[in-house]
Amino acid sequence: MAEIVINNLRKEFGDFTAVQSSSFKIEDGEFFMLLGPSGCGKTTTLRMIAGLELPTSGEIYIDGEEVGRRPASERDIAFVFQMFALYPHMNVRRNISYPLVSQGMPRAEVRAKVAEVARILGIEGILDRPVGGLSGGDRQRVALGRAIVRSPKAFMMDEPLGALDAEFREHMAEELRALHDRMGATTVYVTHDQLEAMQMGDKIVVMNHGVIEQFGRPQDIYDKPATMFVADFIGSPSMNFLKFHGSVEAGATSVRMGDHAFGIPEMREPFDGDMVFGVRPEHIHLSDAGDFRGEVLAAEYLGTTQIVTVKTAGGRIKARVGSDRRVRMGDHVGIGFDAARVTLFDSQSGRALRSDLNEGVLAHG
Template sequence: MAQIRIDHLRKDFGSFNAVKASTFTIEDGEFFMLLGPSGCGKTTTLRMMAGLEFPTSGQIYIDGEEVGQKPASQRDIAFVFQMFALYPHMNVRRNISYPLVSQGMKRAQVRAKVAEVAGILGIESILDRPVGGLSSGDRQRVALGRAIVRDPKAFFMDEPLGALDAEFREHMAEELRALHDRMGATTVYVTHDQLEAMQMGDKIVVMNHGVVEQFGVPQQIYDWPATRFVAAFIGSPAMNFLDFDGTVGKHATSVSFGGATFDIPEQLDGARGALTLGVRPEHVHLSDAARYRGRIVAAEYLGTTQIVTLDTAHGPVKARIPSHERVQVGSTTGLDLDPRKLTLFDATTGRALVSAANQGVLSHG
């Protein structure tokens, strides 16, 4: 297995800049997620790492070797596509064994290796079946088997669960993560699904318009987003944003707007002008005693919790509260915000201001 290092990677298609100077490192054995909306550059980045596209500039290092201008065949990686890309005229066994046969491996070794992989994936009973009649889940397992049978340095996966229905997709996500843990393989996985990324990834790169917005472990990215885009893209519901004009001094521990004062983590940056206070729904609490007020416009029951939507003077707010808490649509209530979990953003740049709470994350993100 291998460490993968990306250094100022850029890709242009004519006048269109698809990837803009991306830099990050994937450590040996990590399950690494490339996350972002459609068209953000994540698949282009993966294809450059795999050798299916060549970068306009920048370097790609796999296991310490610079491979940016080498074709895929010289990188010792395995690629799993969304649409499986199986050979329809071959049965399962021949599909899995094809990479080994192409390398000239002896028949006995091929049989042993295919049997080992089939055991790992739980597909021993379908080895002699044609792939055409298989379920989507079994076809995905065969595609994975063909990838892992070679013991490559790294696995690259481009939305491999995208064609599955929601229930089976969740099941296969668990299986993929378990497979990764058993094998200890370096895996790079592209997805637009932030829940999938949070569920499976050791580290996440969040991309938007060809730019790496943030890089880190899932919990850090969720708790302390580096940009307003990340805060909105990660989380369901997304982070709430309260927009206001004001001044935040260096070492400030509170901000005031809307007739209320909010305690915040100590600010290590100063800022003035258009600002945004960000808070996750689970860190909003309803309290009649609170001075910042909102009118309840909706309540969505989710079993153990409910999502309450409020209109406020500085923007809509969603609160995740226990389902047994009684709320009345149309009534007005106060909102308390957990001061330990608030993020201030520069509304012009969209960047988070550095505070005592997020400085360790943002300095590495």
């Protein structure tokens, strides 16, 4: 397995820049997620690491060697695609063994490796079946087996679960993460699904318009969003945003929005201008008291919790509260925020203003 280091990676297609000066490191054995909306540059980044695209500039190190200009065949990388890319005229056994046979490996060794991979993936019973009649989940296991059997330095996975239905995708995500933990493989995984990234990844890079918005552990990205884009993209429902104009001093622990003062984490730097007060739904509480109030517009019951939409003077907000909290449309409720979990943003740049909460956030532009 291998450490992968990306330095100032850039990819241009004519006048269009798909990836802009990206830098990050993937530790040996990490399950690393490239996350973002369609067209953000995540698949292009993956293809450059794998050698399927050559970078316009920048460096790619795999296991300490610079490979940015080497073809894919010289990088010892295995690729798993969304649409499986299996050979339809071959059965399962021949699909899995094909990379080894093409390398001229002795037949006995090929049989042993295929048997081992089939055992790991739980597909021993379908080795002699044609791939055309398999379910989507079994075909994805075969595609994984063909990648695993080579014992490459790293695995590249481009939305490998995207073609599966929602329920089975969740099951396969658990299996894939468990497989990774057993093998200790370095894995780079592309997805647009933030829940999948949070569930599976050791580290996440969040991309938007070819730029890395934030890089870090899932919990840090959720708790300490570096930009409004990250705060909005990660989480369901996403973070609430209340816009206002004001000023905060270095060391301030509260901020005024209109006639109301709200607690915030201690600010590291002063700021004056247009700001955004950001808070996640679970860090909002509703009460019968309080001078900051709003009108209940809707309540979405989710079992143990409910999402309550409230219209306030600063805009609509969504609060995640216990299902035992009785609310009805038209109710007027008091609204409070968990001061320690609030994030302030510069409205113009979208960047988080420095505080105890976001101190140390890894973000690259």
